[in-house]
Amino acid sequence: MNAEIVAVGSELLLGQICNTNAQFLSRKLAEWGIDVYVHTAVGDNAARLRTCLEIASRRADIVILTGGLGPTPDDLTKETVADFLGLPLEVHGPSLARIEAFFRQRGLLMTENNRKQALVLKGASVLPNESGLAPGMAVCSGGKLYVLLPAPPRELVPMVERHLRPVLEAFAPTRAVVHSEVLRFFGIGEAALAEKVADLLDAQTNPTVAPLVEDGEVTLRLTAKAPSREEARALIGPVKEAILARLGHHYYGSDDDRLPVVVVRRLAARGWRLAVAESCTGGLIAELVTGVPGASRVFAGGIVAYAPEAKRRLLGVSDETLAAHGTISPACAREMAAGVRRALDAQVGLAVTGVAGPDPAEGKPVGEVHLGLALPDGTVRTEALQLAGDREAIRLRAAKHALFWLWRALGDGQ
Amino acid sequence: MNAEIVAVGSELLLGQICNTNAQFLSRKLAEWGIDVYVHTAVGDNAARLRTCLEIASRRADIVILTGGLGPTPDDLTKETVADFLGLPLEVHGPSLARIEAFFRQRGLLMTENNRKQALVLKGASVLPNESGLAPGMAVCSGGKLYVLLPAPPRELVPMVERHLRPVLEAFAPTRAVVHSEVLRFFGIGEAALAEKVADLLDAQTNPTVAPLVEDGEVTLRLTAKAPSREEARALIGPVKEAILARLGHHYYGSDDDRLPVVVVRRLAARGWRLAVAESCTGGLIAELVTGVPGASRVFAGGIVAYAPEAKRRLLGVSDETLAAHGTISPACAREMAAGVRRALDAQVGLAVTGVAGPDPAEGKPVGEVHLGLALPDGTVRTEALQLAGDREAIRLRAAKHALFWLWRALGDGQ
The missing domain is CATH 3.30.70.2860 (Alpha-Beta Plaits)
Structure with a gap:
């Protein structure tokens, strides 16, 4: 049993967006034991979409189309599939009622285009759209299953999570x-x-x-x-x-145990709270850690001390250190880590200072980064890195290095 | 003149990575006046890749393959294209020399697999790889152009930026x-x-x-x-x-003038520095603003006050406010904005506090968010939002709302 994912939308072919739907669907299908052999993306063009449909229906058992279910004239997935399979489109009552209610509640005028979104292929199982107006659908024809899903990920993801599996199981009970x-x-x-x-x-x-x-x-x-x-x-x-x-x-x-997740887990196991002082990473470490649900138990807070003055004022970095070593130095990283631990009354203080680029700073080259780590026993460690890449890459690598280094330190002696 | 992009790699079909290369190439090709009608992704499987090659070479003038140029046995793009076009593979001297030097410098043993990376299609123009070992290549056959590029974006992007355009121009001089x-x-x-x-x-x-x-x-x-x-x-x-x-x-x-960029620009035009106090967004606003090159001129710093204690201690939010209104309130947002402006000695203070979820907090529902904005004239504004979506979506929307609101305020009276 294998599936092909056909994404419809000229914005993909112009590179305005990335085909994240294909990635998400592929993960889900792998989990469900359905092989995916090909992804295709095609524009809002009926003739070319039809060719892709012909090819996909020859080589796959399940053809999953994403996109082209919207209200605008360039949305033509349903019409093209209807034509390809020789199936009429008919109004789906509950979907139409939902669309009408949406416009009524907002006091907006409903147009004929909006009504179009309530059309489904005759005989299709309708997949409810809980975050938008266009319903998804699945229809069996010539021994193949055709699934149509909306393009916006915030609509597609819940629809797939909640409603797709039973439709696939009914079509092809799982073996492997x-x-x-x-x-x-x-x-x-x-x-x-x-x-x-x-x-x-x-x-x-x-x-x-x-x-x-x-x-x-x-x-x-x-x-x-x-x-x-x-x-x-x-x-x-x-x-x-x-x-x-x-x-x-x-x-x-x-799997999903990314660096912030394992860091939060080790902090929780020790019952410690983390405070972060960031310069070149600009809040990225705090953002990564607080992106983990439940981080509030272990994250005291962060200080993005971008300007030297902020390092002095909020973190207590000394004038002597700033004068003698500058902000991009092990000495500064050390004082930032100790300072943020103190300022936020946390057990652990983590600090990053460096040059993300595009230009060198304080005579230090792009990519020079210093980490500081203040621990509950009063010790402070530092680590020096020389990272490669552009501004974004250096920021991300510095943040990950800091998290990995912290994670290792939290495992010491366990 | 139209191109088809064929990505090769089972990791795409398992959903482990997203096909960002297709997006990047599509943008470039659009810029260069070459239409892209189809993207395809196929696994590390010679027979299925060959089928995709057959289809692509029928409908496109230019077939661009990404991936499968690595040293491991599952890398078989070159071999499959060679077989499909009836062209032999031959060693490319300069590439082999580069690979040998790479291993010599690191004192590593070079294997036969590594040598494989220096093979190119006979008659191909070689596209140098300045960030990796596998060279790219372009070869004309049967009136079509076949381009082979490495999969890692840090190798593909510079190769395309620096070396692809002349090859395409030679094949098809630009008209539109x-x-x-x-x-x-x-x-x-x-x-x-x-x-x-x-x-x-x-x-x-x-x-x-x-x-x-x-x-x-x-x-x-x-x-x-x-x-x-x-x-x-x-x-x-x-x-x-x-x-x-x-x-x-x-x-x-x-185009690329995203919210953080236009915010930085307006701050710079006014000569003002921004300080940010974040709770539910956890550093995301600071991260977005500092992601703009040159942000250091207008960004004083940020405080991620995740714990209530941090709001009190670092931002000076009063005990009375915390007791009477809690941290998720206009009153708290107001004091956070004024507090961070003061703490970082900035002209503008921006604050966000709210419930990102997954669970409600302090009796407030997921998605309730309050913004605060302290301006140089001493005024402080607040704004209340009720946002939809999961944790990640709420954080991102709250951050964008805050930036858009700030950007508008910075335009007032201009």
Whole structure:
């Protein structure tokens, strides 16, 4: 059983947006044991969409279309699929009632275009849209399943999460489950990592092992296929163990356990609260940590001390340090970490100062970054980094280095 | 002249990464006047890649493949294209020398797999890889151009920026230029916006006008085709004017002038420095503002006052306010804005406090957000929002509302 994802929208082909829907759907389908062999994106053009439909319906059992369900004239997915399958469109009463209520409540005039959004393919199962007006739908024709979903992710994601699975199960009861585990590493490059597990990469077929560079981190994806999730996990277990025996020092978590998540977890385990002082990362570390639900239990707060004056005033960095070493120095990172720990009455203070670019600062090159870490026992550590990349990359790498370094420190002695 | 982008990599089909390369290439090709009609993504599978190649070479003049140039056995793009075109692979001397030097310098053992990266299609123009080991290449066959690029964006992007254009020009000298301008609006929904310019959307063919929802903002993309960039811009001008006559109140910028950019620009024009106090947005506003190169001239700093204690201690929010109104209140937002302006000795203080979720807090529902803005004349304004969406969406929308509100206030009286 395999699916093809066909995204419809000229904005994709002009590069105005990225096809995140294909990524999200692919993850879900993998979880549900449905192979995805091809993604296609095509513009708001009936003839070209029809060609893509013809090709997709030949090579896939399930064709999932995203986009083109809106009220404007360039939205033509339903019309094109109706024409391709020889099925009429008919008004879906509950969807029309919802659209009418929407306009009534807002005192807006409803146009004929809006009414168009309530049309569905005859015989289709309707997938309710809880965050927008256009319903999704699924229809079986010629032994294939066609699924139509709206393009905005805030509409598509809940629709898929809540309503797609039963439709797919009815069409093709699950036999095999594909289970993946993504091992996350930091502080090692892709080539070095691949080198250390080259034999495992070559030898494995179930699970397969695939390395990937993602946002400055390296991951290994282990993917197993088995009749059940438990059996798939059992196939992954020993291979994961063999990998971690060689690379464990760089491994910090799997799947959605990104750096901020594992940091929050270790802080919670120790019952410590973190305070962050940021210069070149400009609030990114605070933003990453507070992006973790429940972070409020372990995050006291942060100070974005962008100007030297702010470092002095809010963090208590001394005039002597600023005069002798400047703000981009281990001495400044040390005082920032101790200062923010004190200012926010936290157990742990983490500080970052450096040059994100595009221009050098205080005679220091772009990419020079200093970290500071103040711990409950009163000790303060520093670490110096020289990072590569543009402004955005340096900020992200500095933030991740700081989080990984903190995470390791929180594991010391446990 | 049209191109098809074929991405190769099972990680795309498993949803581990998003096809950002297709977005980037599409933008570039649009700039260069080359239409893109289809994107395809296919896994590391020779037979399915070959089918995609057959289809793409029938419908496109230029086939651009990304990915599958790495050293591991699942990298098979070159081999498959060689087989499809009946062209042998041969060692590219300079690339091999570069790879050998890379391993020599690091004292690492070079394997046969690494040597494979120096193979190129016979007769191809080689595109140097300045950030990695795998060279790109372009080869003409049967009147079509085939371009092979590496998958990691940090390798692909500079290769495309520096080396792809001449190869495309040699194959197909540019005749028409496609020029787009993206108009950015805030504080208006897609339907309401489309309603107001419905006649313009319908009537236009050159430029075309297409609405799009992007990260909680609505944009209108105007796309014109003409012999030169200047002529294309001239076609866009009057249509843009007509749109802004109706929607100007919500318009804040075009193209890459995102909210943080226009905020920084207005602050700079006034010679004012901004300080930010954040609760539920957790550093996101500071991060967005400091992401703008040159922000240091106008950004004094930020305080992420996540815990109530931090609001009291660092921002001077009074015990009376906390007791009577709680932290999620206009009164707290007001004191946070005034407090951060004072604490960082800035002209402008911006504050956000609210409930990002997933759970309600202090008896306030998820999505309740209060903004505060302290101005140089001593006045402090507040604004109450009720935002929809999950934690991440609420944080992003709250941050954007705050920036848009600030940007408007900075324009007052000008």
